[in-house]
Amino acid sequence: MAISIKDVEHIAWLARLALTHEEKEKFAGQLSNILEHAGKISELNLKNVAPTSHAVPVSNVFRDDVSGPCLEQDEALANAPKREDGGFVVPKIVGEPAAM
Amino acid sequence: MEYEAVIGLEIHVELLTESKMFCDSTTRFGEEPNTQVCPVCLGMPGTLPVINKKAIEQTVKTGLALNCDIALFSQFHRKNYFYPDMPKNYQISQYDLPLASGGYVEVEMEEEGYTTTVGITRVHLEEDTGKLVHVGGAGRIAGAEYSLVDFNRAGVPLMEIVTEPDMRIPVEAKAFAQKLRAIIQSLGVSDVSMEKGSMRLDVNCSVRPKGVEEFGVKTEIKNLNSFRSLERGLAYEIKRQIEAVEAGEEIVQETRHWDETTGRTSTLRTKEYAHDYRYFPDPDLVPMELDPAWIEEITSTLPELPDERRRRFMEEYGLPSHDATLLTATKASADFYEEAVSLGANAKNVSNWMIVELASYLNAENLEIDECAVTPRHIAELVKMIDAGTISGKIAKDIFGEMFETGKLPSIIVEERGLIQISDESEIAAIVEAVIEENPKSVEDYRGGKQQALGFLVGQVMRLTKGRANPALVNKLLKEKLS
Ligand SMILES: [Zn+2]
Numbered sequence: 360m361a362i363s364i365k366d367v368e369h370i371a372w373l374a375r376l377a378l379t380h381e382e383k384e385k386f387a388g389q390l391s392n393i394l395e396h397a398g399k400i401s402e403l404n405l406k407n408v409a410p411t412s413h414a415v416p417v418s419n420v421f422r423d424d425v426s427g428p429c430l431e432q433d434e435a436l437a438n439a440p441k442r443e444d445g446g447f448v449v450p451k452i453v454g455e456p457a458a459m
Numbered sequence: 460m461e462y463e464a465v466i467g468l469e470i471h472v473e474l475l476t477e478s479k480m481f482c483d484s485t486t487r488f489g490e491e492p493n494t495q496v497c498p499v500c501l502g503m504p505g506t507l508p509v510i511n512k513k514a515i516e517q518t519v520k521t522g523l524a525l526n527c528d529i530a531l532f533s534q535f536h537r538k539n540y541f542y543p544d545m546p547k548n549y550q551i552s553q554y555d556l557p558l559a560s561g562g563y564v565e566v567e568m569e570e571e572g573y574t575t576t577v578g579i580t581r582v583h584l585e586e587d588t589g590k591l592v593h594v595g596g597a598g599r600i601a602g603a604e605y606s607l608v609d610f611n612r613a614g615v616p617l618m619e620i621v622t623e624p625d626m627r628i629p630v631e632a633k634a635f636a637q638k639l640r641a642i643i644q645s646l647g648v649s650d651v652s653m654e655k656g657s658m659r660l661d662v663n664c665s666v667r668p669k670g671v672e673e674f675g676v677k678t679e680i681k682n683l684n685s686f687r688s689l690e691r692g693l694a695y696e697i698k699r700q701i702e703a704v705e706a707g708e709e710i711v712q713e714t715r716h717w718d719e720t721t722g723r724t725s726t727l728r729t730k731e732y733a734h735d736y737r738y739f740p741d742p743d744l745v746p747m748e749l750d751p752a753w754i755e756e757i758t759s760t761l762p763e764l765p766d767e768r769r770r771r772f773m774e775e776y777g778l779p780s781h782d783a784t785l786l787t788a789t790k791a792s793a794d795f796y797e798e799a800v801s802l803g804a805n806a807k808n809v810s811n812w813m814i815v816e817l818a819s820y821l822n823a824e825n826l827e828i829d830e831c832a833v834t835p836r837h838i839a840e841l842v843k844m845i846d847a848g849t850i851s852g853k854i855a856k857d858i859f860g861e862m863f864e865t866g867k868l869p870s871i872i873v874e875e876r877g878l879i880q881i882s883d884e885s886e887i888a889a890i891v892e893a894v895i896e897e898n899p900k901s902v903e904d905y906r907g908g909k910q911q912a913l914g915f916l917v918g919q920v921m922r923l924t925k926g927r928a929n930p931a932l933v934n935k936l937l938k939e940k941l942s
Contacts, residue, residue: 369735373539373541373735373737374541375541412534412740412742412746413740413742413745413746415745417745418745418746418747418748419745419747419748419749420509420510420744420745421509421510421511421512421515422483422509422510422511422512423511423512423513424476424477424478424511424512424513424514425477425478425483426477426478426483426484426485426486427478427483427484427497428497429484429485429494429495429496429497430493430494430496430497430498430501431494432491432492432493432494435493435494435496435501435610436493443594443607444492444592444607445491445492445493445494445609446492446493446592446607446608446609447493447543447607447608447610448605448606448607448608449543449605449606449607449608450605451603451604451605451606452542452543452591452593452600452603452606
């Protein structure tokens with residue numbers, strides 16, 4: 360299954376990535392190769408195999424509803440590039456993203 | 460041409476747990492920003508979410524109360540999107556394997572006189588998002604220069620309930636949403652407050668010519684923050700769509716924003732919200748295989764639900780359907796009613812005072828029954844005083860405002876204002892005689908067969924006693940003296 364430049368552009372937009380034309384061509388080829396490789400599975404007869412989301416046969420990992428200590432505001436914001444009034448500052452949401 | 464609307468709802472409900480959905484951060488409301496967080500709900504690399512069992516139990520409980528099938532195999536997916544309300548750039552949600560599906564709710568349309576059934580497509584569990592504060596652009600997202608994110612709500616268990624498109628008029632959607640709220644209140648799994656945002660409504664709506672099977676193109680309405688908004692927003696949107704269709708315009712599938720002040724819906728800029736979520740099973744969370752015995756156990760602990768309570772009110776208290784529906788519309792009101800009756804007041808009279816007088820005061824002040832100064836004890840006392848003849852119904856109405864305002868018990872107000880009913884026959888007889896003497900014209904009219912004249916004379920007695928005379932006695936004595 361071939362990935363077109365248009366597909367790459369759409370995926371890049373969903374991931375908020377700005378790509379050059381060269382990168383788009385390069386990734387179109389790479390993504391096509393990955394899909395092709397994964398496509399080998401469809402050569403097998405998997406009629407009687409249920410979709411498997413987890414390779415390990417484990418289920419029902421739960422915790423009890425008990426609360427523990429939380430971070431201090433300073434700790435929570437320690438890695439934030441910018442903060443204001445105890446909040447993480449994020450760039451303009453609606454409008455053309457600056458990075459594109 | 461005649462059109463009909465097709466309406467479906469999506470309701471988000473925050474569950475009442477102590478800790479978040481996938482970590483042990485607390486769910487307390489109203490704390491300083493970013494203080495109810497930990498590395499897991501901040502989406503730090505290398506952290507591992509673990510499912511809160513209580514949230515699963517509460518969702519199963521809700522599914523059962525909505526007559527759903529509970530999935531014996533269920534799973535969490537990642538819903539990928541770029542929006543800064545989640546730190547991970549995905550929200551953990553459920554996709555094709557929700558916890559519950561295929562249920563229904565019966566909704567009494569009491570004023571309209573019919574019952575309608577609304578199908579429940581699914582009930583699933585996800586995590587709530589963080590809160591954004593927009594800076595600049597008057598605090599609106601469009602025009603803001605930047606935004607501040609508070610992740611305290613991020614990761615709080617959020618239950619989503621999706622209905623079938625089974626509703627046809629706005630008031631059905633409203634009645635359904637209110638019924639759903641009452642059911643969830645009775646389960647105690649959420650405080651379902653529209654005001655606090657622990658219950659949120661999204662609506663899908665389309666129109667089609669009456670008699671046509673096929674659905675029209677639907678729009679989604681957001682920002683319906685009250686039951687009133689739900690009804691008004693839908694009415695506006697249905698009218699808008701019908702007018703567009705009649706003018707030969709195409710309806711565009713889109714998300715629209717309801718503005719309560721202008722009373723209109725308008726297009727949300729949807730380009731920014733590409734619905735391309737690329738769901739996939741969350742590799743951090745293994746599937747859930749619920750034990751049928753556990754589901755059975757939860758079933759056996761289900762409390763009395765609003766439908767059962769409504770039926771019981773009719774049987775046990777001899778209430779008409781109309782009263783029972785209104786009283787059980789919220790858990791608080793049904794609890795209030797039963798408490799008042801348990802204090803020894805007449806069941807039907809308590810109902811009357813609650814659904815007429817108390818309801819109109821609550822409406823006017825926009826309060827819930829558990830937010831006002833009037834308690835079951837007040838209503839019980841008031842009803843007992845009327846039934847014992849201590850005060851008349853008229854006096855009870857007169858003092859209701861003060862009782863509502865101050866929370867003073869009716870017996871106190873009556874004593875302070877000297878409003879105790881005069882039931883002493885000789886005292887009333889004297890006043891009756893005086894009135895007869897002063898109003899020869901009315902007396903003559905009455906004797907001449909004019910029944911209204913009696914009403915006038917009764918009124919005169921009441922005026923002289925400032926409404927305190929026992930009306931039944933006044934009537935009786937007047938008739939005796941005039942015959
Ligand atoms: Zn946390």
